[in-house]
Amino acid sequence: MELSRRDFLRACAIASAAAAAGISNPDIVLSAASVKTFPVGQCRYCAVGCTCVADCEVDSTGKVTKVLAIKGDIKSTVNRGVLCTKGFYLHKALMYKDRPKGAYVRKEWINPTTGKPDLVNSPRVLNGLNTKDPDAKKPSEIDFKENFALVSWEDAINFVTDAIEKTVKENGKHSVAYYGSGQLGSEETHIMNKVLKGGGMLANNAIEGQPRTCMASAVVGYLYAFGKDEPYGSYDDLDVPDPDFKRHANTFFIIGNNTAEAHPIPFNRLATVKNKNPEGVKVILADPRKTRSGTIADLWLPYATGRDLALLNSMAYVITHELDHAKYDVEKGTVTADWKFLDKKFIERHLNFGIH
Numbered sequence: 077m078e079l080s081r082r083d084f085l086r087a088c089a090i091a092s093a094a095a096a097a098g099i100s101n102p103d104i105v106l107s108a109a110s111v112k113t114f115p116v117g118q119c120r121y122c123a124v125g126c127t128c129v130a131d132c133e134v135d136s137t138g139k140v141t142k143v144l145a146i147k148g149d150i151k152s153t154v155n156r157g158v159l160c161t162k163g164f165y166l167h168k169a170l171m172y173k174d175r176p177k178g179a180y181v182r183k184e185w186i187n188p189t190t191g192k193p194d195l196v197n198s199p200r201v202l203n204g205l206n207t208k209d210p211d212a213k214k215p216s217e218i219d220f221k222e223n224f225a226l227v228s229w230e231d232a233i234n235f236v237t238d239a240i241e242k243t244v245k246e247n248g249k250h251s252v253a254y255y256g257s258g259q260l261g262s263e264e265t266h267i268m269n270k271v272l273k274g275g276g277m278l279a280n281n282a283i284e285g286q287p288r289t290c291m292a293s294a295v296v297g298y299l300y301a302f303g304k305d306e307p308y309g310s311y312d313d314l315d316v317p318d319p320d321f322k323r324h325a326n327t328f329f330i331i332g333n334n335t336a337e338a339h340p341i342p343f344n345r346l347a348t349v350k351n352k353n354p355e356g357v358k359v360i361l362a363d364p365r366k367t368r369s370g371t372i373a374d375l376w377l378p379y380a381t382g383r384d385l386a387l388l389n390s391m392a393y394v395i396t397h398e399l400d401h402a403k404y405d406v407e408k409g410t411v412t413a414d415w416k417f418l419d420k421k422f423i424e425r426h427l428n429f430g431i432h
Contacts, residue, residue, distance in 0.1 A: 131144045311345065327357070362387060
């Protein structure tokens with residue numbers, strides 16, 4: 077089968093859009109039965125890594141006709157069969173009554189003759205018409221209704237493909253770059269790498285991803301602190317006893333994250349540990365607001381907004397200057413720091429922080 081560059085771009089765009097919406101191959105064949113459960117994979121949302129399964133209605137030939145429900149995979153070591161609201165409603169994107177039936181394009185790009193977006197014969201090109209309000213004085217919903225038109229997915233994809241092709245012809249292949257989302261899966265990322273690097277019209281390496289750039293500073297910190305480019309730890313630290321020490325973590329410091337609402341599944345595991353041992357397990361919440369994560373906290377530290385780094389530096393000062401230099405003790409939970417790597421003067425310069 078011959079496939080032009082244009083057709084390849086369109087096919088990739090359609091596949092990525094379907095994958096982002098959670099749409100699988102509608103012709104997937106299962107054994108003949110009214111309802112079947114099959115693995116879906118990881119949830120597409122917050123990156124905790126919850127694994128899902130789907131209950132699907134199948135016809136007499138075994139083809140999936142409807143997704144009935146999404147459930148947690150009881151075999152998962154992360155979510156252990158539990159899902160939060162986001163995971164439970166993954167399948168609703170397929171059947172939601174207000175699901176987009178096309179894409180919206182600014183009206184000045186619409187060819188009045190064909191009713192389709194056009195890079196050549198549109199008011200934007202022919203008359204220099206631009207309805208975009210640079211001062212953003214209008215409410216967004218009014219601006220949207222007045223200035224955007226609904227077009228089919230096919231017309232929208234053709235429009236984007238034309239724009240990419242035009243840009244490359246006029247400015248060269250390095251005029252197009254790709255910046256990927258943190259929610260893209262391995263398959264979609266692989267496809268976009270092939271689109272951009274695979275030769276032909278788009279043969280360049282101008283490709284980057286949010287997962288790398290958003291973690292760039294964190295990786296440096298991890299390397300300095302732990303000697304590894306990621307945190308030393310796992311979800312099992314919350315509630316699974318270490319094979320050597322026969323115990324799991326018993327003190328939890330929450331800062332920069334509203335775990336209860338942003339990542340309900342690990343918070344549920346933490347809360348379970350706290351409920352089983354209210355006195356032995358301690359939870360500290362450091363946040364300007366008392367969020368829902370504070371419902372299980374023993375101590376709330378409402379530091380002034382923007383002073384989180386000062387708080388952490390102050391804690392480091394106390395640890396490095398005021399606590400006894402103890403050897404590692406499992407029972408006491410103490411560990412001796414390697415003092416030659418500590419910049420005490422830096423810590424001393426960053427002591428000030430605010431508590432409401």
